[in-house]
Amino acid sequence: MAEIKPLKAWRYNNELAKNMDELTSPLFDVVSQKQRDILYKNPLNSIHLSVPLGDTPALTAKHLLANWKSEGTILQDKLPGIYVYYQYFNLPGNPNTFCRKGFICHIRAYDWEENVILRHENTIPKSVNDRIELLAQTELNVSPTHGLYSDLDFELEKYMDEAITHPLYESEDYQGVRDVLAVIHDQAVIRKFIEKIKPQQIILADGHHRYEGSMEFKRTQQKNNPNHTGNEGYNFHLMYLTNMEADDLRILPTHRLLVNLPPLPDNWMEKVAEYFIIKxxxxxxxxxxxxxxxxxxFGLILPKEAYKIRLKPECLDLMEWKFPKEVKELDLTVLHYFFIEKVIGIEGKNQRKSEHIQFERNFSACLEQIHDGKAQIGLITNDISMEQVKKVCLTGYTMPQKSTYFYPKAICGFLFSSIKEDEFQVPDYSGF
Structure with missing residues (x-):
């Protein structure tokens, strides 16, 4: 059972919100250094909460948040609501405009073993630890993670469509996406959302590090609270939920860059030829x-040449990783096993923490990194299907880290969600 709740969001005051484009920022794990340098120049931009600066960044964010609250930079909504969030976007080579429809709410931070929130990717420990520390200091969800629910009859859409006609904000973000936020306060309508989600398992599409950070923070708070009830704010997490049955759900590939590798032997391509057909x-x-x-x-990009490589089908049976068929046959499992482990020599157990593996969504940026000598090898991948994501989730196993890039990314800055006890709880008269 997936339990969701409406929330009283913290949002920029009305005067500041007139320039919302100047206050939003990309999520912490996709913002480039160039973007950061520009956004940091605005002392009120949301990046100061999501990717804070300083020797002790989490403490920096804590003090800044306190100032923003006391000075009225951000204000908390009086009534709990479900926040409707639409993203209008285009794709290269396609004349159509797509719209991903969803809503933002609090969801209980279930442990993986409870089998309510289903993950499909591994996480990188350092990134999780950063998120835990930030959450512990601020008690604030700065941006929503992205979860997928199923609504074959699109029952919730009519309520979201009605709400979005009265937007709180409209903004064009760094991706060229038009983001629109609205809110639903009607108690009866909110209960329809709660009941729709209640019997479901939620697939975590994006935000594994932030969700795992919430999960670990909850465990720590439970241990330290002898009067734990399960209803405290630390038991909940901020999530943007979209319907996996919709046609406007897009997953883009994330390519691999290998950097700072020790010198490879002159005949290392012979090792590639053991497993792959090379063109x-x-x-x-x-x-x-x-x-x-x-x-x-896959595409294999080197400083002076490029190749198409394709696994020899008979080699799949040589894979020794103990995964079910649904995971073994994934492109990225094949790439990480046969190329990154067998050819390059980075064992699977070390790949999550490896400083030699970087991730890049943009193909042109991959070429640039190789040409500039910042990376030695580029590995270009195909995208993954929603059906594959579902199958992997149901096995209980995960894909290699950064396997999916659900597009577009949600943005940071439209709203913030407090799990601080006196700010998390909603009035009794609200019915929630």
Missing amino acids: PLDDWYSVPEVISGKPWA
């Missing part, structure tokens, strides 16, 4: 098209 490519920019739709096919 040289004249046009580096054709790589995404050449591998598109082909299972176990």
Whole structure:
């Protein structure tokens, strides 16, 4: 059973919100250094809470948050609500405008073992620890993670469509996406959302580090609270929920860059040939098209040449990782096992923590990194389907880290969610 609750969001005051474009920021794990440098110049931008600066960044965020509250920079809504969040976007080569529809709420921070929130990716420990520390100091969810529910009949959509006609904010973000936020306060309507989600398992699409941070913080607070009831704010997490049955759900590939590797032997490509069929490519920019739709096919980008590599089908049986078929046959499992472990020598157990593996969504940025000598090897991947995500989640296993890039990303700055006890609890008269 998935328990959700409406929330009393903290939001920028009305005067500041007139310039909302100047206050929003990308999520902490996708914001580039160039973007950060620009956003930090605005002392009121949300990045100061999501990716704080200083020798003790979490403490910096704690003090800043206290100032913003006392000075009225951000104000807390008086009534609890479900916040409707629509994202209008376009894709290259497609004339259509898409709209991903969803809503933001509090959801109970279930442990993985409870099998209510289903993960499909591994996390990187350092990033989780950073999120735990930030949450412990601020008791604030700065941005929502992204979860998927199922609504085959689209029952909730009519309520969201009605609410979005009276937006709180409209903004164009760094992705070129038009973001629109509205709120539902009607108690009867909110209960329809609660009842729709209650019997479901939620697939965590994006935000594994932030969700795991909430989960670990909850465990710590439970141990330290002899009067724990399960209703305290630390038991809940901020999530943006979208319908996995909708046509406007897009998953883009995330490519791999290998950096600062020790010198490879002169004949290292012979090792690649043991597992992969290798085809040289004249046009580096054709790589995404050449591998598109082909299972176990990847682009291999080197400083002076580019190749299409595709796993020899008979090699799949050589995989020694103890995964079910649904995970073994994934492109990224194949890539991480046969190339990153067998060819490069980074064992699977060390890959999550490896400083030699970086991730990049933008294909052109991968080429630039290779050409500039910042990376030695680029591994270009295909996207993954929603059906594959579902299958992996149901096995209880996970994909390699950064396997999916659900597009577009939610933005930070539209609202903040406090789990501080006196700010989390809603009035008795609200019915929640």
